[in-house]
Amino acid sequence: MGSVLRLRKLCYVEPVKFQSFGSIKNAEKQQQQKERIVSEVESVVQKNGRDDDEDTTRKKTDKGKRKIREWRCIESCCWVIGCLCCVWWLLVFLYYSLPAALPGFQPPMSPGARLGREGARALHPVVLVPGISTGGLELWEGKPCTEGLFRKRLWGGSFTEILKRPLCWLEHLSLDNETGLDPPGIRVRAVPGLEAADYFAPGYSVWAVLIQNLAKIGYEEKNMHMAAYDWRLSFQNTEIRDKALSRLKSTIELMYLTNGCKKVVVVPHSMGVLYFLHFLKWVEAPPSMGGGGRLGWCAKHIKAIMNIGPPFLGVPKAVSNILSSEAKDVAVIRSMDPGVLDSEILGLQTLEHAMRVARTWDSIISLVPKGGETIWGDLDWSPEEGHGCSLAKRRTPQFSGNNKNSNHTNGKTTFSAMKEPAKYGRIISFGKEASYLPSSQLPSVDLKELLLGSPSTISNSTCQEVWTEYDELSRESIRGVADNKVYTSRTLLDLLRFVAPKMMQRAEAHFSHGIADNLDDPKYNHYKYWSNPLEMRLPDAPDIEIYCLYGVGIPTERSYVYKMSPTGKCKSIPFRIDSTAEGYEDSCLKGGVYFVDGDESVPVLSSGFMCARGWRGKTRFNPSGATTYVREYQHRPPASLLEGRGAASGAHLDIMGNVAFIEDVLRVAAGATGKEIGGDRIYSDIMRMSERINIGL
Amino acid sequence: MPLIQRRKGEEAEKASSSNERIAPDASEDEDRKKKELSPKKRKKSAGEKSKWSCLDNCCWFVGCVCTVWWLLLFLYNAMPSSFPQYVTEAITGPLPDPPGVKLKKEGLRAKHPVVFVPGIVTGGLELWEGHECAEGLFRKRLWGGTFGEVYKRPLCWVEHMSLDNETGLDPPGIRLRPVTGLVAADYFMPGYFVWAVLIANLARIGYEEKTMYMAAYDWRLSFQNTEVRDQTLSRIKSHIEMMVATNGGKKAVVIPHSMGVLYFLHFMKWVEAPAPMGGGGGPDWCSKHIKAIMNIGGPFLGVPKAVAGLFSSEAKDIAVARAIAPGFLSNDIFRVQTLQHVMKMSRTWDSTMSMIPKGGETIWGGLDWSPEEGYLPSKRRQRMNDTQVSSESGTNNSSSRARANYGRIISFGKDIAESPSSEIEMIDFRDAVKGQNLANTTCRDVWTEYHDMGIEGVRAVAEHKVYTAETVLDLLYFVAPKMMARGSSHFSYGIADDLDDPKYKHYKYWSNPLETKLPSASDIEIFSMYGVGIPTERAYIYKLSPSAECYIPFQIDTSFEGEDEDSCLKDGVYTVEGDETVPVLSAGFMCARGWRGKTRFNPSGIRTYVREYDHAPPANLLEGRGTQSGAHVDVMGNFALIEDIIRVAAGATGEDLGGDQVYSDIFKWSEKINLAL
Incomplete structure (x- = not known):
């Protein structure tokens, strides 16, 4: 005991002594300096004829202060850092020694554990198909830079490479x-396996929660892919490049065989x-273009x-992304702090770079709205019209059958309450007026004429490092684009073809955005129609069940109000969302974007x-x-910070942590x-909206 | 006690001195005044010195360390990634292309x-x-x-x-x-x-x-x-x-x-x-x-290491560690019983049994014979130097006194390992009665099958003295019956006489190259x-553990060393040419x-x-x-x-x-x- 104490005492005293030598010297130096200063001050004071007594008291306080000053700046810095570190470590230590479940705080039982207790066991193999990005x-x-x-x-x-070598990163993506x-x-290749998309960034789960709950009822790598x-x-x-479809086919076949011929559930x-x-189309198509699985493979x-x-019919967000590489979030940032994104002070040109990279990604084109004006509405009409944004908050669920009456009244009240009915069909309009004026008052310019008329380019060489296709457009044609004022989902494609010719040329060999009149037409055997539900038939498999599971209750971008960018010396993206365009309080127009019900990314209509x-x-x-089911999940924001991203969220990504959703999948x-999980479960107006769409079935 | 009091006094001192910093006239503490009267006069700066209290010093020190650490980290991250390669090249000359x-x-x-x-x-x-x-x-x-x-x-x-x-x-x-x-x-x-x-x-x-x-x-x-x-x-x-x-x-x-x-x-x-x-x-x-x-x-054909691993859950590395720090692995102070836990765990892994030497004495050698006999570690080196004529090294071989009997994969005692087989008195252990369960309850938490053997069983094993690749199997059946019962339905270690025998259609033969056709x-x-070119474990000299109560009763006898530098015997292990784990054979x-x-x-x-x-x-x-x-x-x-x-x-x-x-x-x-x- 004594020895321990002595040891402690040694430790206790030693550093003090050691430290004191340094500080003594410094102290003496400072003492000298200060005395000099003080004497100067004194002389000045005397010159000024001030009272001596006052001065002496001040000197005393000076001395008091001087003692504090012994803490030189660096040392106090070190001290502060040291304190912070110690506290940090202490907290980390406490955090780790914390028992996993605090007494009193009972986390709700995960759906996996609950269903496991109810006797649900892994039966069908599960295939997870991640989305874009x-x-x-x-x-x-x-290249050598990597x-x-x-x-x-x-x-x-962790995306650390963006910060370390941004240009290199962009080049490689x-x-x-x-x-x-x-x-x-x-x-650059896709990461394989479950870790490909379980977490997007550390702590930001995508599939992880679902995987964990599936594992609770007995799933593991052999029956989950x-x-x-x-x-x-x-x-x-x-x-063509990675044989990804062939690999998926082979894996599904393998899982089917090794799990006792149980069919696969695809998520x-x-x-x-x-x-x-x-x-689905590829696998049953004949070999040269398809997988040669023969008819009946899916069944x-x-x-x-x-x-x-599901963005079956595309998302309007994709348009704004291609057109000006911005969405609601970017527009909001710009409105809050104009200049950050446009400034060339840092030479960043963030958006231009982002646009250039994103325009090489063909997959984005698959998300451009499909079905044209029939689905998304034309200049004066849209299936969602009459949607009231403030009323999209909370409604009682309507289950299949009894939804008509209540819905209609609901719709009528919103309609009458609306002062400016949003014309969602005009996906892009230049200027706020253009977005709600009657169509007869709108000018119309034929884009194709523009395209013919303006071959000249005025890109100056300084801008070449951030090349976007806009540099090849002349100023007149850009103005022409803006003069056309309004674009619906049909003319939108012309617009995109005009502003991003190369990209659309590439992508239109792979995707199509129309509606088929005659599905027996042999041209629909081409793969470019396979991902458009309006131009393909589902495989011949009456036993397959198709679910549409999506969140509702979050304002979702549907159409945009654009304006011309103020012209900089370096022509950058010439259009941008007009974030000053605001509607009335109840209106769906906020920050230049018209909103409808949806899951924050995909409007209800599309999903x-x-x-x-x-x-x-x-x-x-x-x-x-094949039987279809619509299952909607009403969005409820997380009640407290502790809940993280919420167990009842309906947002596009966060829905993967929604307890009700996980339970359905399980x-x-x-x-x-x-039928057993409850058939349709609808909160939104999707049934009514769908009725309005005039499509031959 | 006085020590504690003094510390308290010091602390009070600091507290008050820090008070003093804020309000200079806060010097009511009379005890302190008395104590400090003389030092104050002697050294005015001593007052400032005491302001660096221990806690502050600690914080300061930690802060410095952290700052330096971050600085280094930052430098490391900011360093171009080709820097280490550059340094290496500067030292050793240009690297060959991968x-x-x-x-x-x-x-x-x-x-x-x-x-x-x-x-x-x-x-x-x-x-x-x-x-x-x-x-x-x-x-x-x-x-x-x-x-x-x-x-x-x-x-x-x-x-x-x-x-x-x-x-x-x-x-x-x-x-x-x-x-x-x-x-x-x-x-x-x-x-x-x-x-x-x-x-x-x-x-x-x-x-x-x-x-x-x-x-x-x-x-x-x-x-x-x-x-x-x-x-x-x-x-x-x-x-x-x-x-x-x-x-x-x-x-x-x-x-x-x-x-x-x-x-x-x-x-x-x-x-x-x-x-x-x-x-x-x-x-x-x-x-x-x-x-x-x-x-x-x-x-x-398996590795001898697997035998040592199963038998006493140790290999050369652990044996050496034990020799360097005796008591570290086997003592009970920390209640770790590392090896026992490892053994218990690894004995549930069937796959380790796939590496037990296969082919018996035909491949691995009998009591007096082994395919590698006459191997000298130095011989290879000499040949590499190209100075020795091969005949010379041949005579070297025959003259070497301690010829390693690699066939004896496990032997109890060095003299046993070296003496001719006729002199060894082997007592059959197979019929030995497994004695009373000697484990007292305190050892139960780390249960190994050795506790079922009893003292008699352990002694019987040691008295058989020498085990070749064939008898080693019997030994393992004896000391680890459960594991081997599991393993023998999945693996086989023999040599097939007639590969067309329908029994070889069973999967337990599929991983033994001597019992399957390609x-x-x-x-x-x-x-x-x-x-090649690394000494590889081939045969072991064992001894009984000193206190067999709670421990694995056998361990490699690391006290045995070869007589000269050329010997293959080191730390109780005979080594032969190989890649450190698998012998060339x-x-x-x-x-x-x-x-x-x-x-x-x-x-x-x-x-x-x-x-x-x-x-x-x-x-x-x-x-x-x-x-x-x-x-x-x-x-x-x-x-x-x-x-x-x-x-x-x-x-x-x-x-x-x-x-x-x-x-x-x-x-x-x-x-x-x-x-x-």
Whole structure:
């Protein structure tokens, strides 16, 4: 005991002594300096004829202060840092020694554990298909600037490389502008396996919660597969370059066989939905273009497709992204702090770079609204019209059958309350007026004439390093684009073809955005129609169940008010969202964007229509009459910070942590049918909106 | 007590002095005043000195350290990544191009799909379901990675790593599964590569995920159980088929390492066997899908290390650690009982039994004979120097006094290991009564099967004195009956007299090259690639542990050293040439003789090649684990080996590589083995 105490005492005293030598010297120096200063001050004071007594008191306080000053700046810095570190470590230590479950704080039981207790067990193998931008990409071959990044993630993970070498990073994520495949000397590939998209960034889960709950009822790597693919490529190109579709086919066959011939439950998310539609057609198509699985492959291997937040008919967000590489978030940032994004002081040109990279990604084109004016509405009409934004908050769920009456009254009240009915059909309008003026007052300019008339380019050489296709457009034609004022989803395609000719040329060989009149037309055997639900038939498999699972209750971008950018000396993106355009309080126009009900990314119309009407019953798109179900999840924001992203969220990504949603997936995976989990479950106006759409089924 | 009081006084002093800083006239503390009167006069600055209280100093110190640390970290991150290479080049001269770059310049491109089969221990295992103590470890690696959990919750870790003692499968409530994909075994731990260098070099000539496949499996299970539980063999089959199909029908090049070699042997028999027991791929599956099998460090005939591992859960490394710090591993102060826990855990892993020496005395030598006899570690070195004539070294051999009897894999006492067999008095242990259970209850928490043996059993084992490769099996049956009962239904260690015997259709024979025929696929090439030039464990000298109560009753007797520097006996272990883990005999025999030409084990005459890589330790620390290493795992970073693999993957045949490349005496030793082919 004594020795220990002595030791402590030694430790206690020693550093003090040691330290004191340094500080004594410093102290003496400072003492001298200060005495000199003080004497000067004194002389000045005396000159000024001030009172001596006052001065002496001041000197005393000076001395008091001087003692504090012994803490030199660096030392006190060190001291502060030291304190912070110690406290930090202490907290970390406490955090780790904390028992996993605090007494008193009872986390709600996870749906997996609950269902496991109810006796649900892994039955059908599960295939997860991630969406756009959630899957990780890793480097396999790169330019010298990527030294040491071999098989490190460029996309996903911590994104540290953006900060370290931004230009290099951008270069490697771009694809070739001509072919839409790898640029020479660069190979960036999708991360395989479950870790491809379980977490997008550390702590930001995408599939992790679902995977964990599936594991609770007995799933593991052998009956759960993440169909990771390179989401930058067009769907057919993933097969050409990576054999991703072949691999998916082989894996599904293997899982089917090794799990006692149990059919597979597929859970695609976001763009993965379109990817899997493409797969369904591909796998039954004959070899040279398809997978040669013969007719009946889907019927044999697939039990259910549970589409999460499906952008079946595209998303308007994709348009603004291609046009000006911005969405609501970017527009808001710009309105709050104008100049940050445009400033060239730092030489960043963030948006221009982002646009240049994103325009090489063919897959974005798959998300451009499909079905033209029939689906998305024209100048004066849209299926969602009469949607009231303030009323989209909370409604009682309507289950199949009894939804008509209450809905209609609901709709009428909102309609009368609206002062300026939003014309959602005008996906892009230049100026706020153009967005609500009657169509007769709008000018119309034919884009094609513009295209013919203006071959001259005025790009000055200084801007060449951030080349975007806008530099090839002349000023007149840009003004012409803006003069046309209003674009619907049909004319929008012309607009895109005009402003991004190369990209559309590449992508239109892979995607199509129309509605088929005659599905028997042999041209629809081409792969470019496979991911458009309006130009393909579902495979002949009456037993497959198709679910549309999506969140509702969040304002979702539907159409945009644009304006011309103030012209800088370096022509950058010439259009931008007019974030000053605000509607009345109840209006759906906020920050230059018209909103409708949806899951923050995908409007209800796009995610629900196919299941609610297009494929319901036996239609020409669904000749074998596969059953469809619409399951909506009302968004409820997390109650407190502790909940993280919430267990009842309806947002596009966060829905993957929604307890009700997870339960549905688990039940189906464990063998339940759509009827058994409750059939349709609808909160939004999707049924009514779908009725309004005039499409031959 | 006075000490404490004084400290309190000091503290008060500081408190008051800090008061003084704020309000200079706060000096009511009279005690302090009295004490401080004289020092105040003596040294005015002493007042300031006391202001640096201990806590402040600590904080200051920590702050400094942190700041410096951050500064260094920042510098490190800001440093261009080619800097270390630059330094290395400045010191050692320009590095040779990595083989991938070099061969790319020669114009080689990815051609055949490549399949990796990792060995024992190198594959990662992750948790899918666990007990409460493993909370928060879902899909975290329990094996591989940082092994952080071993320190945090050791008992929980051991519990989750163990398998069921009866079935050899998962214990109830625990699901530990292999990590899949290339990440499964590219690095064993951060910075400790296994396959990573090979993968990186293959990527240089154009390989990527679609043409490379890591056939990860749960290396704890017996081979057939990986199929029963995880359908691993089916997955490998389907994957190889898919890769061959999507790469234009180019056959796969399979690269198994260590135990993966046996696993792949098993796979080849499984895939062609009819459906219920096998994969039903038809008799020509292998010839359709496989171009070459490039076995790296393959323990075809087992490794003696496995015996020591099973018998007393120690190998050379642990024995040396015990010799250096006696008491550390066996003492009870920390209640760790490390070895017992390890033994208990590893005895539930069936796969370790696949590496018990196979072929008995025919291969590994009897009491007085062994194929390697006359081996001297110095001989090789001399030959490398090219100074000695071979005849001279031959005489050297015969004159060496202590001839190592490698055939005696386990012997109790050095004199036993060296004396002629006629002098050894062996008492049969097999009928020995297993005595009363000697374990007192305190040891029960670390139960090993030794506790069931009783003192009589232990003594009987020690009195048998000497064990050869055949009797070692009986020994293991005696000391670990449960494990061997499980293992013997999955593995077999004999030599087949008649390979057409229908019993050899059973899967337990599939991983023993001496009891199976190679598939009939004359186009396949089989390479045996391994490092040589490192002393490798071959035979052990054991003793009884001093206090047998709670411990493993046997341990390697590290006190025995050879008489001169040339001796193969070090720390109770006889060593022979090999790659540190697998003796040359085991790695090379099948390709050098057993399968060479048309033999009964190789009826279709598959061509075999022996490629040895002489070990050269890394020249300096900067080289890490070296580019010319021959060690069992480090050989995967050997440039020569990587070059061979890349050439074959890009389409070369064994002849193009240059056929055999032999440094050791493997051909001579193989000739000595009296095996009907």
